[in-house]
Amino acid sequence: MPSASRRLLPALGSDPARTYRLGIMGGTFDPIHYGHLVTAEQAREALDLDLVLFMPAGSPAFKQDQRVSDPEDRYAMTVLATAANAAFYASRFEIDRPGITYTVDTLGDLRAHYPDNVELYFITGADAIMDILAWHDAERLASLATLIAATRPGYDIDTAKARIAASGIDFDVRYIEIPALAISSSSIRDLVAAGKSPRYLTSESVMGYIHKNGLYLREGE
Numbered sequence: 334m335p336s337a338s339r340r341l342l343p344a345l346g347s348d349p350a351r352t353y354r355l356g357i358m359g360g361t362f363d364p365i366h367y368g369h370l371v372t373a374e375q376a377r378e379a380l381d382l383d384l385v386l387f388m389p390a391g392s393p394a395f396k397q398d399q400r401v402s403d404p405e406d407r408y409a410m411t412v413l414a415t416a417a418n419a420a421f422y423a424s425r426f427e428i429d430r431p432g433i434t435y436t437v438d439t440l441g442d443l444r445a446h447y448p449d450n451v452e453l454y455f456i457t458g459a460d461a462i463m464d465i466l467a468w469h470d471a472e473r474l475a476s477l478a479t480l481i482a483a484t485r486p487g488y489d490i491d492t493a494k495a496r497i498a499a500s501g502i503d504f505d506v507r508y509i510e511i512p513a514l515a516i517s518s519s520s521i522r523d524l525v526a527a528g529k530s531p532r533y534l535t536s537e538s539v540m541g542y543i544h545k546n547g548l549y550l551r552e553g554e
């Protein structure tokens with residue numbers, strides 16, 4: 334991993350006698366919303382995570398045929414939304430890596446960077462975990478991190494459980510039930526495009542950024 338990338342990663346505590354738990358909340362975050370923040374906070378508490386990295390994907394693997402906002406805009410909104418929580422850290426790690434963003438690459442780099450007393454926990458919602466068998470090198474991914482799968486309205490977590498159980502891959506998945514927020518980035522984009530208010534679906538700071546930069550003014554953007 335180039336040294337510039339290493340500098341993008343925060344230090345955890347330096348006590349070699351204790352274990353540190355690092356959460357990674359990956360997403361497109363186009364834009365980030367309260368569903369993402371609640372998911373990460375509930376995961377942090379349930380698994381006693383020391384820090385959660387919010388990692389906007391540079392070039393999301395499953396959205397190659399879709400228009401996605403500039404990574405710098407998605408990162409800037411992530412910084413704004415996470416600023417108030419000392420246990421959250423907005424990371425440029427994936428937006429600064431060229432090429433299609435694969436989680437297995439990220440986790441491999443994090444594993445190489447952090448010492449063995451740092452455990453990795455990759456956080457997803459029920460919809461994302463549903464497709465995990467189709468993720469790039471799912472088998473290696475399973476060996477690099479524990480997965481945290483949170484409930485999400487409209488998605489049946491039991492289907493994901495059954496698929497993963499039948500896969501033959503040794504995933505370590507912790508399933509958590511969280512307060513249901515039926516919020517999605519696409520619904521926020523649609524609201525803005527229709528001239529309607531996304532207020533209380535995401536933070537005031539993110540709303541301010543969307544308006545100031547004229548994001549999502551046309552449908553499908």
Ligand SMILES: Nc1ncnc2c1ncn2[C@@H]1O[C@H](COP(=O)(O)OP(=O)(O)OP(=O)(O)O)[C@@H](O)[C@H]1O
Pocket residue numbers: 359360361362363367368369372456457458459460461462483484485486514515516517518519520
């Ligand atoms: N309301 C929610 N509740 C629980 N998990 C969520 C929620 N919204 C998003 N997530 C999870 O957050 C991660 C990142 O999601 P993403 O950035 O794709 O947002 P999205 O709202 O699903 O976007 P889009 O509507 O554009 O598909 C995924 O693991 C997803 O499952």
Ligand SMILES: O=C(O)c1ccc[n+]([C@@H]2O[C@H](COP(=O)([O-])O)[C@@H](O)[C@H]2O)c1
Pocket residue numbers: 358359360361362388390393394395396434435436437461467468469
């Ligand atoms: O590595 C993969 O093949 C892969 C495929 C789909 C999604 N992911 C990751 O899952 C997270 C949620 O993705 P998305 O597209 O729902 O925003 C984000 O961190 C993505 O990089 C990863």
